[in-house]
Amino acid sequence: MTVTIQLDRLRQSLLALAQIGATPNGGVSRLALSDADKAGRDLLVTWLKEAGLTVMIDEMGNIFGRREGKEKGLGPVLIGSHIDSVKEGGKFDGALGVISALEVVRTLNDEQVTTRYPVEVVAFTNEEGVRFSPAMLASGVLAGAFSLEYAYTRTDKEGKQFGEELERIGYRGTLKCAPRDFHAYVEMHVEQGPVLVSEGYPIGVVEGILGLSWSRVTIRGERDHAGPTPMVMRHDALVAAAQIVTTVRKLAQTFGGDMVTTVGSLDVEPNLVNVIPGRVVLTVDIRASEEEKIHQALARLKEEAARIAQAEGVQIEVENFWHVPPTHFSPEIVATIEQSCQRLGYPYRKMVGGAGHDANYLNRVTRTGMIFVPSIGGKSHCEEEETAWEDIEKGANVLYQTVLALAEAEPGR
Ligand SMILES: [Zn+2]
Incomplete structure (x- = not known):
């Protein structure tokens, strides 16, 4: 029987995270390095530790939760997204990718599976770029697109510096913000556009970004x-x-x-x-x-x-x-995600994303792919942002199968 994730557990965690910075109309305002961001991070770190992961914070405040693999010396399969939001944003953008990654690890724990490669859950700092421009600042530093100095001196409109705010919320870590021996990066995200809903697909296998x-x-x-x-x-x-x-x-x-x-x-x-x-x-x-x-x-x-x-x-x-320039994701990762959909019997559509994601930068340093789930009405960056729970369940199952395939692959692959 194919192992599946637990939707109830995923939903509970996602909704608990959405309480932090919750807006009256059902959205969230959790701007990067705000008090709400700190509270969200603290909750995530608690969950990562409860799942038995080793938590590491890098110089940009990126949070990694590591689950060791069977064989020493192999790099991790990285899964996640971001938990910062725009002002009055939705509860799924970013958070869904991180909580689904957490659910994948919880399911591996349930099944008592020790994968060959380590698996790491990641939450990247300041993906949205609304408080500190540019967007995807921390994954950009990791990929070498921006220097640490450049990132630390970004200022918000009150004149507060990124580096100082990172320090203030206690998330200026010591792990170097640089590429490691990543085996792959897979990010699950809401589509933020209308294509999947209008064509009736629960899953988008993302080949690249415009x-x-x-x-x-x-x-x-x-x-x-x-x-x-x-x-x-x-x-x-x-x-x-x-x-x-x-x-x-x-x-x-x-x-x-x-x-x-x-x-x-x-x-x-x-x-x-x-x-x-x-x-x-x-x-x-x-x-x-x-x-x-x-x-x-x-x-x-x-x-x-x-x-x-x-x-x-x-x-x-x-x-x-x-x-x-356009991003073209790894054909191997795209194929692995497709095979996961096929194994689960889920209809899927290959597609190209229209907006930037941390995956754009990760693609420069490791084999990368993305899984999209439908956005009802195509809406995102607003409080009405919504995705059907049954689609979220399918997306997280695809992520789980993809992680298994990547983390159990023969070394050298
Ligand atoms: Zn996002």
């Missing part, structure tokens, strides 16, 4: 009076901006695949009823799983911008200020 490109488009026209200036003599920055917005929408249609494109911010100057806008600054967000397509779309945007500028008699400058 790359993203952010640009700032500055349009300079001629500010003038809305009355006396004839239409033919206008150089209206907002009319040009409107064409940029529709051009950005068309990029996704033109390049197809999984590309998504957004203009999310628009500043109009002087933004007055009787003045022809003289200057507009807008942002462009382009995401796709193929790096080449992102570059092509950006090049197309620049061509179109030049054409629009000429036609309206304005100046348009396109400045690319942030780029994250």
